[in-house]
Amino acid sequence: MEKVKIAILGFGNVGTGVWKILQENKKEIMKRSNYDIEVAKILVKDINRKRDITLPKEMLTDNIDDIINDESIKIVVELIGGPGVAKEYMIRAMRAKKHIVTANKLVIANWSKELFKIAKEENVLFYYEASVAGGIPIIREINESLTANKIQQITGIINGTTNYVLSKMTMDGISFNEALKEAQEKGYAEADPTSDIDGYDAVYKLAIMASLSFGTEVDHDCIYREGIRNISDIDIEYAKQFGYTIKLLAIAKQEDNKLELRVHPAFIPSSHPMANVNDAYNAILIKGNAVGELMLYGKGAGDLPTGSAVVSDIISILRNNVAPNDAKNEIDKADFKEVKKSCDNESEFYIRLDFKDKAGVLGDTAKIFGNNDVSIVSITQDVEHTTHATLAFITHKSSEKNIKKSLDKIIKLENVNKVESIIRIESFK
Ligand code: HSE
Numbered sequence: 001m002e003k004v005k006i007a008i009l010g011f012g013n014v015g016t017g018v019w020k021i022l023q024e025n026k027k028e029i030m031k032r033s034n035y036d037i038e039v040a041k042i043l044v045k046d047i048n049r050k051r052d053i054t055l056p057k058e059m060l061t062d063n064i065d066d067i068i069n070d071e072s073i074k075i076v077v078e079l080i081g082g083p084g085v086a087k088e089y090m091i092r093a094m095r096a097k098k099h100i101v102t103a104n105k106l107v108i109a110n111w112s113k114e115l116f117k118i119a120k121e122e123n124v125l126f127y128y129e130a131s132v133a134g135g136i137p138i139i140r141e142i143n144e145s146l147t148a149n150k151i152q153q154i155t156g157i158i159n160g161t162t163n164y165v166l167s168k169m170t171m172d173g174i175s176f177n178e179a180l181k182e183a184q185e186k187g188y189a190e191a192d193p194t195s196d197i198d199g200y201d202a203v204y205k206l207a208i209m210a211s212l213s214f215g216t217e218v219d220h221d222c223i224y225r226e227g228i229r230n231i232s233d234i235d236i237e238y239a240k241q242f243g244y245t246i247k248l249l250a251i252a253k254q255e256d257n258k259l260e261l262r263v264h265p266a267f268i269p270s271s272h273p274m275a276n277v278n279d280a281y282n283a284i285l286i287k288g289n290a291v292g293e294l295m296l297y298g299k300g301a302g303d304l305p306t307g308s309a310v311v312s313d314i315i316s317i318l319r320n321n322v323a324p325n326d327a328k329n330e331i332d333k334a335d336f337k338e339v340k341k342s343c344d345n346e347s348e349f350y351i352r353l354d355f356k357d358k359a360g361v362l363g364d365t366a367k368i369f370g371n372n373d374v375s376i377v378s379i380t381q382d383v384e385h386t387t388h389a390t391l392a393f394i395t396h397k398s399s400e401k402n403i404k405k406s407l408d409k410i411i412k413l414e415n416v417n418k419v420e421s422i423i424r425i426e427s428f429k
Helices: 013-024 026-033 084-096 103-124 138-145 160-172 176-185 200-214 233-242 305-317 361-371 400-410
Strands: 003-009 036-043 072-077 100-101 152-155 242-254 258-269 282-287 292-299 346-354 376-383 389-395 414-426
Touching: 003 013, 013 036, 013 242, 013 305, 026 036, 026 100, 026 305, 072 084, 072 305, 084 103, 100 103, 100 305, 103 200, 138 282, 138 292, 138 389, 152 200, 152 361, 160 176, 160 233, 160 282, 200 242, 200 258, 233 346, 233 376, 233 389, 233 414, 242 282, 346 361, 346 400, 361 376, 361 389, 361 400, 400 414
Parallel strands: 003 036, 003 072, 072 100, 258 414
Antiparallel strands: 152 242, 152 282, 242 258, 282 292, 346 389, 346 414, 376 389
């Protein structure tokens, strides 16, 4: 069987997973790709570092030129991550006629247009299945299995860290800080968890999925973003009382040729399958005009799940069964779709107020909502103390503009202390 040489850039968690899969499933991979894959070089920062896996010394290099200049290497697998050298190395590798597999969502979300263009110029393949939702084959699903559809909506739980934190808060009744600490101890959250907790990671992934689904270039800066830092155990309890579960959702919808793009925590009905996606698991619900609703569920991170996506991209390149940069990646001006301003979006809302328990405050609050076209579904009032009581509202579908107008007035009421939380509700209707 013909040998093919590949190089791996970066040998962290995912790199190790890729290595393990290539060893463990060697026979199946040979059969399916028709090639004997040989890892010729691995780029690392420190050749002498002690690793769990013993690698032949001559396989390791700290010099990218050893890979770029080696004509026998046909595929470069970029697993360095981040915005730093990863993009430059991929461009250099493509210019040297090497195919690319990457897991780098940040680079794809920011520079896919430039990278796809270079791939086309050099006639090389550029695959990035592992950049969104780790082991879930969502890119291939959108690019191949669903091409008969107009995709109407994608709703995803696409960040494992935040899903772990919210699941722990929901199931164990612990605070955000306790749940985050536990996630860090278990390796589900970074020491600096900003990218996950504040929703940036999900925004990049949503930008990639939305670009492919709607055939347009989605700028991740246009995506409304709100993380889970302000979700309190009190909100989790109210959610339960009202029959909901809180999840960080990434939503992309197309309506009237306009896109609605948002990442934020949301109340979802506890009976919905998405509410039962727990721990660090991911799930993506796709609505197509032919297929209807389709849900994918699996591990969004980890060495083997993400390695699974990377290795299947390598096999796809070897089979070359997908056109290099098919039409969906060719964004032209005719495909431009306007992204709706978040104030024009409509949702049902959960709103929690801290107030002084004085006569008339509930009536005044309800009147302001009514005057601004915000209709109330339910109200719960809990009085802990006359100076600090809680009103929790669930609204009918309202525009964000009207919610904001109402709350700007409500906060000025003499007996309202604070608007504690505003959380959108996704009822999947
Ligand atoms: N931190 C990410 C997550 C890893 O939690 O989903 C995969 O991008």
